Amino acid sequence: MADAYPTCPRCNSLDLESALSLRTDSGPQSDTHTRWVRCRGCDARYIVEIEEDVNIGHDTDGHVTNSARSCDPTEWDRTVALARRCPHPSDPECRCTAHAVAPTTLSAAWYRSW
Numbered sequence: 636m637a638d639a640y641p642t643c644p645r646c647n648s649l650d651l652e653s654a655l656s657l658r659t660d661s662g663p664q665s666d667t668h669t670r671w672v673r674c675r676g677c678d679a680r681y682i683v684e685i686e687e688d689v690n691i692g693h694d695t696d697g698h699v700t701n702s703a704r705s706c707d708p709t710e711w712d713r714t715v716a717l718a719r720r721c722p723h724p725s726d727p728e729c730r731c732t733a734h735a736v737a738p739t740t741l742s743a744a745w746y747r748s749w
């Protein structure tokens with residue numbers, strides 16, 4: 636299902652680099668992560684919300700949704716710096732600034748699920 640993976644809507648590159656992610660929610664069925672992504676092709680910045688099924692067997696892939704919004708580079712740099720200081724990136728209960736305040740984004744960039 637490689638064609639389900641996101642590409643950069645600005646330059647079509649598949650070369651999207653994940654700088655960092657924080658787990659923002661954890662439920663009995665799924666985990667939610669916020670991921671800071673940057674395109675190596677055109678340097679566009681995105682904030683990606685990933686929701687992933689948990690509770691699945693070893694040989695089945697869980698359902699994943701991956702939705703991104705574009706982000707101003709200044710805002711992206713500012714918020715990724717905050718997120719790097721998060722003491723508990725995988726703890727949705729963390730109360731650090733990065734966990735408490737979502738980055739300001741511009742417009743929807745892509746939505747995928749697989």
Ligand SMILES: [Zn+2]
Pocket residue numbers: 643644645646647648674675676677678679
């Ligand atoms: Zn790009």
Ligand SMILES: [Zn+2]
Pocket residue numbers: 721722723724729730731732733734
């Ligand atoms: Zn945190």
